[in-house]
Amino acid sequence: MDRARIVAVFGSPRRRGNTATLLDAAVAGASEAGARVDRIVLRDLKIAPCLEIYGCRIDGECRIRDDFQDVRARMLEAGGIMLASPIFYYAVSAQVKTLMDRFHSLWVKRHWVEQAAAGPRPRRRGLFIAAGATRGPRLFEGALLSVRCFFDTLDCDLWKSLLHRGLEHEAEARGRPELLAEARLAGAELARLLREGDGAGADGDRRTGETDDEPSL
Ligand SMILES: Cc1cc2nc3c(=O)[nH]c(=O)nc-3n(C[C@H](O)[C@H](O)[C@H](O)COP(=O)(O)O)c2cc1C
Numbered sequence: 001m002d003r004a005r006i007v008a009v010f011g012s013p014r015r016r017g018n019t020a021t022l023l024d025a026a027v028a029g030a031s032e033a034g035a036r037v038d039r040i041v042l043r044d045l046k047i048a049p050c051l052e053i054y055g056c057r058i059d060g061e062c063r064i065r066d067d068f069q070d071v072r073a074r075m076l077e078a079g080g081i082m083l084a085s086p087i088f089y090y091a092v093s094a095q096v097k098t099l100m101d102r103f104h105s106l107w108v109k110r111h112w113v114e115q116a117a118a119g120p121r122p123r124r125r126g127l128f129i130a131a132g133a134t135r136g137p138r139l140f141e142g143a144l145l146s147v148r149c150f151f152d153t154l155d156c157d158l159w160k161s162l163l164h165r166g167l168e169h170e171a172e173a174r175g176r177p178e179l180l181a182e183a184r185l186a187g188a189e190l191a192r193l194l195r196e197g198d199g200a201g202a203d204g205d206r207r208t209g210e211t212d213d214e215p216s217l
Pocket of ligand 1: 012017
């Protein structure tokens with residue numbers, strides 16, 4: 001795992017939509033702060049849904065051969081993970097959910113193949129960016145539960161969430177400089193924290209937005 005490397009996962013079907021715009025700002029901030037950022041645009045990749053055949057029980061490797069293997073290697077190489085998704089029906093996008101489900105092969109590897117034998121692993125630090133059109137108080141609950149669980153599979157602490165209501169049309173985030181500045185700052189801060197190597201999530205600096213009062217999973 002390379003702590004100077006951050007992977008940025010673009011999870012929207014819209015290339016230049018709200019979450020892509022915000023993630024671009026976070027990537028710019030991280031790059032300016034010295035991180036090497038690897039962009040993964042899920043809508044351009046062929047990643048099939050999990051078939052639940054559990055071929056991964058053998059060695060933790062998914063038996064469906066497609067772009068997932070490359071994405072998995074790149075995500076596991078990184079010390080920081082930025083994930084952006086629109087809210088679709090109170091959940092993450094299908095592109096993001098498909099990726100999450102395919103990473104169940106890693107969960108199987110950790111819990112069923114290796115069990116406790118592998119010992120403790122270094123933690124990653126994660127930033128989650130989401131946008132939804134409406135303004136309900138529970139808008140991000142479903143996505144946050146999924147992301148926490150997914151990040152946990154990746155040995156990644158959800159360090160910060162940037163959750164934005166009231167963003168609907170494609171260019172709306174571009175007209176909100178305060179949101180872009182916040183995302184840029186978050187990217188820079190993530191790069192700095194990774195560089196300083198203070199142990200992701202272990203320093204009492206876990207700011208997870210709206211889920212702070214929720215019980216841990
Ligand atoms: C299939 C679909 C489902 C959606 N579901 C919701 C929803 O449940 N709640 C909501 O507030 N907005 C919903 N939206 C609106 C998007 O979350 C919103 O437009 C968002 O800004 C899109 O982000 P993007 O530009 O990064 O794709 C939905 C949009 C689509 C296309």
